[in-house]
Amino acid sequence: MSTPSRAPRARASRTYVGWRPAVLIPHPGEAPRRPAPEDAGPPEGGRAGTEGNNEAHTDRPLHIALAGLGLLMLLCPLLWGLRILPGILALAGVFACATLAVPVAVALLQGRHVASERVRQARERLAVERDERERLLHERQRAHAEAYTAWQSASRAYEAQPHWYGVTVPEGxxxxxxxxxxxxxxxxxxxxxxxxxxxxxxxxxxxxxxxxxxxxxxxxxxxxxxxxxxxxxLPADLPSVTLGTDLDAGQRARILSAVAAAGSREEGVDADETLLLRLLEVLGPHAGVREIIGGLRALLTRADDDAEDDPALSLLSRDERDHVRARCGDDQDVWARAWELERRLAPFEAVGTRADDTAxxxxxxxxxxxxxxxxxxxxxxxxxxxxxxxxxxxxxxxxxxxxxxxxxxxxxxxxxxxxxxxxxxxxxxxxxxxxxxxxxxxxxxxxxxxxxxxxxxxxxxxxxxxxxxxxxxxxxxxxxxxxxxxxxxxxxxxxxxxxxxxxxxxxxxxxxxxxxxxxxxxxxxxxxxxxxPLDLLRRxxxxxxxxxxxxxxxxxxxxxxxxxxxxxxxxxxxxxxxxxxxxxxxxxxxxxxxxxxxxxxxxxILTLSTATLATVDDSWKSGQGTDAGHGTPGATAPPGPRTGGRGARTAPVTGPDDTGGRHGREREWYPAPVGADTGRFPERVPPNLGPPPERLDWRA
The missing domain is CATH 3.40.50 (Rossmann fold)
Known part of the structure; x- marks a missing residue:
């Protein structure tokens, strides 16, 4: 089993859609059993004693014979002294017993010497066997120690590995x-x-x-x-919405024609966009929806109408109304289209009218x-x-x-x-x-x-x-x-x-x-x-x-x-x-x-101690050694990227002159560039000052 290594940080641009449960490191099983010493067998002299007993059992008849001959040798002089046997016979008996006893005694001495040699050899064999058993036991204990250490590492890795891995939007x-x-x-x-x-x-x-x-x-x-x-x-906050209010005339015409087409029909969207473009040519590219509605109503009213009772028409001067009629035409189709456009755009009349120049x-x-x-x-x-x-x-x-x-x-x-x-x-x-x-x-x-x-x-x-x-x-x-x-x-x-x-x-x-x-x-x-990441999971x-x-x-x-x-x-x-x-x-x-x-x-799930920002693919790649990675599958060092300083300040995006012209109020819809100034903080940070270093991520 490979040793877990340090995990790389996850890419900061990842978009997470959730977490999946997975256990990449399997359970290590039971701890390896410590080897016990084998039975030591008989004591050191056990086998030698056994061989000695066997030798004694084998030599017992000779001992009996030798004892009998000795007893007979003592009996012959005794019988001669009691004048039971003649002297010559008693002496012959003693010599005969001695003649028979000497070879028996020599045989017994030779057997004892052989038995002693066998006991010595047996003791040497036992010593060699004991040394071999101790060597094997030490080797097995050493192997057990290595196996137990590996099991402990696997057990710790299994217990500390993440159970939840991130699922992200793939690259591309x-x-x-x-x-x-x-x-x-x-x-x-x-x-x-x-x-x-x-x-x-x-x-x-x-x-x-x-x-x-x-x-x-x-x-x-x-x-x-x-x-x-x-x-x-919406619609309560339409007056404060800045989205789409400072775009070009062509872009605004497309947006408003799409809104009109969404309400009823879609086949006349090109004609609606053309009509709106002509209105913006007369009213100006930054005319609000209220002015556009006034221009549409101008097409539906007579030229001699002063429009004193119509707040939308009153936003346009008489010359502008006449110019609208001349530019957009006065045929029946234009009137019908203007009527439908006015009805569809009426809910957006107040869009952007009370919007502030927000950051x-x-x-x-x-x-x-x-x-x-x-x-x-x-x-x-x-x-x-x-x-x-x-x-x-x-x-x-x-x-x-x-x-x-x-x-x-x-x-x-x-x-x-x-x-x-x-x-x-x-x-x-x-x-x-x-x-x-x-x-x-x-x-x-x-x-x-x-x-x-x-x-x-x-x-x-x-x-x-x-x-x-x-x-x-x-x-x-x-x-x-x-x-x-x-x-x-x-x-x-x-x-x-x-x-x-x-x-x-x-x-x-x-x-x-x-x-x-x-x-x-x-x-x-x-x-x-x-x-x-640590602050984020707490939030x-x-x-x-x-x-x-x-x-x-x-x-x-x-x-x-x-x-x-x-x-x-x-x-x-x-x-x-x-x-x-x-x-x-x-x-x-x-x-x-x-x-x-x-x-x-x-x-x-991000708040769980078993969750990680790493993905399963990251862990498998690093664990299998196919890529530079962060350890074995499911390594316990989930990446938690160190992003920019927590005190980093960025600014709203403005146009070249920042005069509130085109895109002046739309800048909130663009990401602030890194390092830009917001206008609320000094342009230059004094020496030796700045955001504190980011805290170490406990999840990495």
Whole structure:
């Protein structure tokens, strides 16, 4: 088993869509058993004593014979003294016994010598065997020590490895298409994408057309991170919206014609755009929607009408009204078109009329009031998305491109309410522009599902009821992968049932009386600045309902195969229609190019000690030694990038002269360049001063 090495930092420009459960280091099993000494056998003289006993048993008849001969030798003189035997016979008997006893005694002495030699050899063999046993025991103990050390390392690596790995948007992908989902699931996904941008100081724009305020948790998180989100609720905040008010005449004509086409028809959009362009030629390229409506009414009124009772017409002088009639024509078709355009553009009459020259905002949210209705949401959404498309496709002169470490993301929730041409336009603008577009469709259509085959698009499927069969067919056409990637964790199911994030719009107190400080006392800022991962996870835990719900069920976060015999907390999901209907609210099926993978979009997972910002691919590459990596699979050093200084200050983007001309109020919609001055701080920092060094990331 390879030794874990230091993990590289994750790329700061990654966009996270969720986390997946995985255990890359298997359970090491039971600890190796310590070898016990083998039986020592008999004592050192045991075998020698045994051989001596055998020798004594063999020589016993000779000892008996020798004893008998000795007794007979003593008996012969005794019998001669008692005059029982003659002297000659007694002497012959003694000599005969002595003659027989000598060879027997010699044989016994020779046997004893042989037995002693055998005992000595046996003792030598025992000593050699004992030394060999001790050597083998020491070798086995040494091998056991090495095996136990390796087991300890594997056990520590297994226990300390992450259980949750990030799922990110792959490199080379410009857009993300989300099909299906509930308000809670979209809230979790939007917050996860938001923390990706907050982590690096990137720019985030959200257009929420659901009317349910799914961006509320994101706004809370941004404010707790000391980033003031700029939030417009349409139509109430139309007068303060600066989006699209200072674009060129051709761009504004396209936006307003798209709004008119979204309300009823689409076949006359080119004629509407031509009529609006002619009006702007007469009224000027920076004429407001109120002046444009006045020009449309001028086409519908007689030349002798003084327009004293019409506030829109009164904005135009008599010469301007006459010029409008002369330039735009007075035929019946123009009147009918002007009448329909006026009716469609009337809700936007006040757009930008009370907008202040505000600075750049890192997080911008445009949401639609649920009381407006579906048709109004379609019109407002079309205006916002069309204006964003024009802004993204036409960067003003003097505006630097975003730094490589930062990315800009545009999220549209409820994109099914937009005309097909508008979301196709914003997707085409995103290609190759460094802007990431995320479109969330509650009920995707066939053209939307056709985008699943685009290599520059990442398809994501969430819980759905009505369109489950349609989405299941689209998923089936995607290349398959490892079934182990379709893992559903018990924590995902538990949080999906318990979490109830608020999806209402922000309270009047939050909107009318915003505090310049967060609860911790930090000053809320508009400029983009990276948030350290450790600070970010604390804010997720304290400011969002997702973090609190995850903390309540933290105990169910366990490795899938802990070796304890407990039931695994992970089950294998499916991709059929029934499985898509039963998906937990926060679970998303990401159709990654390498195969489908189930990712939990719950941002509260980041607060778990077992979560990491690294991906499974990062860990596998480094663990297998194919790339320069960060250790064995699942190495316990999850990367947490060190982004720029927490005190970095950036400035709103202005035109060359900063006189409030073209793009004067649109600069908040462009990312602030790194190192630019905001005008609120000194141009030069005094020596030896600056932001404090970033705290070490405990997760790395």
């Amino acid at each position: 992908v410009d857009s993300v298409i989300v099909a299906g989902g509930t308000d809670a699931g979209w809230s979790a996904l939007l917050t996860t994408i938001g923390l990706s941008r907050l982590r690096e100081g990137g720019d985030l724009t959200v257009v929420d057309l659901t009317g349910h305020g799914v961006s509320r948790e994101l706004g809370r998180l941004a404010r707790r991170c000391a980033v003031a989100p700029r939030h417009w609720v 750049y905002a890192q997080v911008k949210i445009i949401s639609v009031d649920r009381a407006s209705g579906e048709e109004a949401a379609r019109s407002y959404g079309t205006y916002a998305v069309a204006a964003l498309s024009e802004l993204l496709g036409d960067r003003p002169a003097g505006t630097a491109a975003p730094a490589p470490a930062r990315r800009r993301t545009v999220v549209v929730c409820g994109a099914e309410r937009l005309p097909a041409g508008e979301y196709e336009q914003v997707l085409s603008v995103a290609e190759g522009s460094g802007v990431e577009v995320v479109l969330l469709f509650r009920s995707p259509s066939e053209p939307v599902l056709a985008r699943f085959e685009d290599p520059r698009c990442l398809p994501v499927v969430m819980r759905t009821e009505d369109d489950a069969d349609l989405l299941a067919r689209a998923v089936a056409e995607h290349p398959g992968g490892d079934p182990g990637r379709l893992a559903v964790h018990r924590l995902t199911e538990t949080v999906g049932r318990q979490a109830e994030p608020e999806t209402e719009t922000e309270t009047d107190e939050e909107r009318l009386f915003p505090s310049p400080h967060t609860e911790s006392g930090a000053v809320v800022r508009n400029a983009a600045a990276a948030v350290a 997720v835990s304290s400011a969002t309902e997702w973090g609190r719900a995850t903390a309540r069920v933290r105990g169910v976060d366990a490795p899938p195969d802990g070796g304890s015999g407990d039931r695994s907390p992970v089950r294998t999901g499916g991709t059929d229609a029934a499985a898509l209907r039963a998906l937990p609210e926060t679970l998303a099926l990401v159709l990654d190019p390498s195969g489908p993978v189930l990712a939990d979009t719950n941002p509260g």
